[in-house]
Amino acid sequence: MFGRYSFIRETLPIVGFAAVYLLFSYWFESSYYKLILTLVPIWATMGLAWNLLSGYSGLVSFGHASFFGLGAYTTTLLLVKFGITPWIGIPISMVVGGLSGALIGWPTFRLRGHYFALAMLAYPLALLYVFEWLGYQEVAIPYKRENGLAYMQFGDQFGYVVTATLMMVAAMVLSRWVELSRFGLALLAIKQNEAAADAVGIDILRAKLKAIILSGAIAGAIGGLYAIVLLVVTPPSVFGMLTSAQALIVTLFGGVGTFWGPVIGSVILIPLSEVLHAELGHILPGIQGVVFGFAIIGVIIAAPEGLFWGIRDRFMPVPSRRGRDTGTSKVPEAASMHRTKPAADAPVILRVCNVSKNYGGLKAVQNVNFDVPKGAIFGIIGPNGAGKTTLFNLLNGFTPLSTGQIFLDGQDITGLRPNEVCRLGVGRTFQIVRPFMRMSVLDNVIVGAISANENDDMARQQALEAIEIVGLADSVDRLANSLTNKELRLMELARALAGKPKLMLLDETLAGLGSGEVEDLLHVIRFIAARGVTIVIIEHTMQAMVRLADTFLVLDHGAVIGLGEPADVTKDPKVIEAYLGKKWANRA
């Protein structure tokens, strides 16, 4: 999907849809129906705004009414107080929406999951009361008798249908562009696995901020138009729960994470609820809410990810998930033999000085020192709970150090965020694989390549090369969730490799593999090392490690208890004791 954006091809269906919609709308005489036909693109746009943040990045926001409401009040007050036309007011609303997105996002992105969702809920409701307190309980748009057009007051309601539809088209084109850009890919990666995205060099906070600013800008602009269309704003109508809920409902109903979703949802739900209200509202007040409620319950039970995905899965099923199992990796065996151990005077690529990490009284890592020479395969071993993974988390910036310093190629990298460490040339894999499950192998690896490559085609090329190296070339189009454990491990290697690292941190890459599979992995790792990448690998199974690593560092209870050639280290009584207990140490 990534990197194949053609403006014309992507925009044509959107423009076509808008044209059909406008022709259809023109056909209606009644201004009431035209109002409904204006509300459809307005709520579709609001849904698109919500989708841009929540659908793509997975951060559910209950607070989009903040941006919508601020936009509505900006346009209205500019017109009422200063006589500024909405033609200028709505763009200003857009800026206000974007700015408030940055202001709200910056502190709130420290939170995740449910906490984020609930914190977002508080902003519009707080704003609602503030605007009531300021005395803006009800602000009406003044009617401009002459020169209405200059104030966005059309003689025919159809003018609003056109304006709203054009804004929807703009939001759709923007959304489609995001879906296909590296930025969209980064958001998707964040949604699926934030830690992994961080480790492959994506600046998470920046990507999220960019998303919320775009999203807030769209919501602000459409809020401004909404005020002009309805001619009156009240705090509950623009900041209320229902505003956020409406954006959420049209999107989730239509399909989350695709730009068609909010449009489909809005086209179906908005007329349904309005017509029900008009036809039955006077006999049974609330009937539209009941029918509306049942409709969304029904759809969500039938298609939990929304209509778009439900229909797509039914009519265009994803090719069989367990299609081809490539079996063995295709690394040329001879190639891996060309590697030579680094010379004794090889330059140091990674220097770890007095590194410690305390959790309260627990010393997870204490006073660890070591140097990794360039080109080495450096093994870190130790029993379970020795602090190996914690040490890796310190090295690539997931966990802040308590004390100590870390140097990469002589540069101090202490305290950098994982994505910064990654961009300096440190790749990493995880003990528990962290693939982006619903992305193809290729897209998974491209995510690893985008931070190292300015150019999208280069990123793609780099990713394909990395996939070739680990021997997954036959599986590029398979979804990550259809891969075997070994293939996932290989894919993680490729993802780390695609960022062109100087140094790779491999966390128990061999865990859970059969002996034949271990051999394949060993070949791949040696092959990568032979290409000049320094490897630091954690394992607790000695057997494979003895054959792989040049140097062993042994950790126990967070401290270094041995360092040297594998053959020597494995004979060290202290090391044997750590693994097997005192009894065995004495026998050896």
Next chain:
Amino acid sequence: MGELAIITENILQALAAGLLIGCIYGLMCAGLGVIFGVMRVINFAQGDFMMLGMYSAYYLATSFGLLAVLGPFFGPVAAAIITGPILFIIGIFVHRYLVTRVTGVQVAGLEGEGHFAQLILTLGVALVISNGALIFFGSEPHSIRTPLSRTAWEVGPIFGDAVSIFINKARLVGAAVSVLVAFGLYIFVTKFRFGKALRAAADNPQSATYVGVDVDQAHRIAFGLGIAITGVAGGLVASYYPFQPYVGIEFVIVMYAGVVLGGMGSIIGAFWGGLIIGLVQQMSTLILPTQLQNTAIFIVFLLVIFLKPQGLFGRNAERT
């Protein structure tokens, strides 16, 4: 002296009102806390279930005659308590036929573990319940009117004879019942076998399955129980607060603020969270205009989220 006395009186009055309302808020938060803590589902319909609790208590007290039989003290209390089992059954059905479709193993493969689906489902349920209530019960406000709602006990005069506080009788009764029910919930969750199973299912659903806890059943009971508890709180609110079918939305915010404040997953924490919300709401009237009462809640809520996201009584369970 006169001015100081007025200030003291105002502060004590707000404190008393905050404590009483806070206890009732605490109970409704504890109800949501059970659902959120055990199932990790954001239930938007919680406020609307509470509204059902209010109507249930109202009709039990008036049409069903509890008020006439048991009198103004025990009538509303009995109505609120009986509301519990009624809502429990409703909750069990809603879980069995709706919520279970979008939680648990069914959604393991979906994006965001089905959170999107849960949100929209509960929003749908909220729409159906609140608008259905509008059809059935009409839009005019109701409340369980008893002599207690309109009278107060005077505490004092204290500090000489300048200061005295008035305590609304209906609120006091409501607060007392809330504390008792919350205490009962606490005992159930910590001391009883099934309560422990609930906590196990909350802590780690997978491991709980391995040690023989029926997680699906635990979720169902938690959902029913949470709605029942919140419903009882609603029944108590009904004795001093006029309500209409859309009242739920006002309280859903209070509930989530309380639950987050107390630490998600801690049921008793949720009670304290609700109590704090009640206090903040009432105390803020001393310095802020009444319209900004709820803004004060949100500010406290945001502050807690930023400064101590695991809540005042919660643990931080996130792992890298």
